[in-house]
Amino acid sequence: MGKKPSVIVVGAGGFGKNHVRVLAELGSLGGVCDIDREKASTYGKLYNVPYYLNVSDIPEGAYDGAIVSTPTSTHKDVAMQIASKEIGYIFIEKPFTPTLKEAIELIEFLKRKNVKIMVGFIERFNPAVKMVKKYVDEEALGEIIMASATRVRRWPERIIDSGVLLDTAIHDVDLMRYLFSEEPIKVYAKTGKSMHRIHEDYATILLTFQSGKMALINANWLTPFKIRSIEVIGSEGVVEADLVTQQVTLSSKDDRITPFSEWREPLRYELKHFLDCITSNEKPNPDERDALKALEIIEASLKSSKTGNSVEVST
Ligand SMILES: NC(=O)c1ccc[n+]([C@@H]2O[C@H](COP(=O)([O-])OP(=O)(O)OC[C@H]3O[C@@H](n4cnc5c(N)ncnc54)[C@H](O)[C@@H]3O)[C@@H](O)[C@H]2O)c1
Known part of the structure; x- marks a missing residue:
């Protein structure tokens, strides 16, 4: 058995806390990032993983994948910042972005960075x-x-x-x-x-x-x-x-x-698929095309x- 992928959850709010819990259950929670200090430190300490208050504080090359579970209006900026941290797999919650235009811009950016994308159609x-x-x-x-x-x-x-x-x-x-x-x-x-x-x-x-x-x-x-x-x-x-x-x-x-x-729990299957794709270097599904079509x-x-x-x- 190889090493389990290490994934950081960005946005540990109402739904993000479920990503945190399930990734921990799957042995792949590598860190938590939330601008709310209370949330970041609570989950970081609970699961004994590093926590950050800003995406810019996440060290480069430290994670195999990231989950974006911040408010939809922030997905594009947050995902772009994550891509600059040498993270090759990014899971973005639904709706991918508030508009189709933003989705196209984000996908073009992530593709240039060779990031593989999954969208959270749970x-x-x-x-x-x-x-x-x-x-x-x-x-x-x-x-x-x-x-x-x-x-x-x-x-x-x-x-x-x-x-x-x-x-x-x-x-x-x-x-x-x-x-x-x-x-x-x-x-x-x-x-x-x-x-x-x-x-x-x-x-x-x-x-x-x-x-x-x-x-x-x-x-x-x-x-x-x-x-x-x-x-x-x-x-x-x-x-x-x-x-x-x-x-x-x-x-x-x-x-x-x-x-x-x-x-x-559907989230367990969804995250398991994301982790399996990282392990086997495959493209996740549903992907950017599904994000675009739905928008x-x-x-x-x-x-x-x-x-x-x-x-x-x-x-
Ligand atoms: N798949 C589903 O069924 C499902 C269910 C609920 C929500 N969602 C999606 O998940 C996303 C989050 O929804 P929610 O209800 O959890 O929202 P929420 O407001 O409860 O939580 C968002 C969290 O992100 C943090 N945050 C905001 N900006 C940040 C930033 N720049 N960097 C780091 N952290 C930041 C906030 O402090 C907060 O803790 C939305 O896109 C929503 O549509 C999906």
């Missing part, structure tokens, strides 16, 4: 999604016709710098591309604002694909309880997945089964909602 690593994908790929549902996704909860009031499309619906935009193994060609969306001061807090997106498939995505921050679910409808059956409980149900004309599978579709959704027309996207 749902691809949800065991329930894996099972749905298997049914789709093995044609257990016959020919795929359409899919839908629901992702709703009460507004997490700390999120003020983005709306429900960029922050939340982006997970399902990525899932639809992943499940169909196809790019949408057109986007139609309607959004609205009820409680959020600046951005939309409810949205419906309709994606249409070259093959005729369609996908409907519903996201809001109004529903007082949490639902995260997907449903894929084929000519011979339907598969439904609850992404919170990870329960999957497959139904055909004659049968309805709920295969047993134990609940597993393009989100921006097309915002445009569609504003103009009232459907918007074409590149394939």
Whole structure:
């Protein structure tokens, strides 16, 4: 067995603390960086790893990989600084950047530095999604016709710098591309604002694909309880997945089964993949193309909602 990769987590806040914990469990937490001294020192001391208050303080060549889990508006600057520390693998939380333009600039920069990029579309690593994908790929549902996704909860009031499309619906935009193994060609969306001061807090997106498939995505921050679910409808059956409980149900004309599978933390699989790529010098997946496509579709959704027309996207 070779040496385990050493990874630093930059941004140990609400979600970053999970990266810290899981990397420690996987034996690959090499350091923590957070501008909040309390957070940096708490996790540094808890896991007995070096901690830094600024990316500029991270020593060059000390880490194999880095996780960027700072607020989305800072991803580009933070990732660019990390790349100058001779870190060859950078994992950037979703949404990759607030805009497609920033994403293009960041990717060009990271490619010039030979950095391999992973984007945090964690749902691809949800065991329930894996099972749905298997049914789709093995044609257990016959020919795929359409899919839908629901992702709703009460507004997490700390999120003020983005709306429900960029922050939340982006997970399902990525899932639809992943499940169909196809790019949408057109986007139609309607959004609205009820409680959020600046951005939309409810949205419906309709994606249409070259093959005729369609996908409907519903996201809001109004529903007082949490639902995260997907449903894929084929000519011979339907598969439904609850992404919170990870329960999957497959139904055909004659049968309805709920295969047993134990609940597993998606973040563990996601980070394991990142570490495996570092160890084997492979390109992670989902990567920069997935980051770009999802942002393009989100921006097309915002445009569609504003103009009232459907918007074409590149394939
Ligand atoms: N994959 C998922 O399901 C998922 C879930 C939640 C959040 N996220 C994403 O993770 C990112 C972080 O979200 P959060 O809710 O944890 O935010 P947060 O505000 O709770 O935490 C961000 C942390 O980054 C630190 N920070 C800010 N600027 C920094 C800098 N320049 N250098 C070092 N540290 C810095 C802050 O002090 C804070 O501790 C966002 O992009 C968000 O969209 C992803």
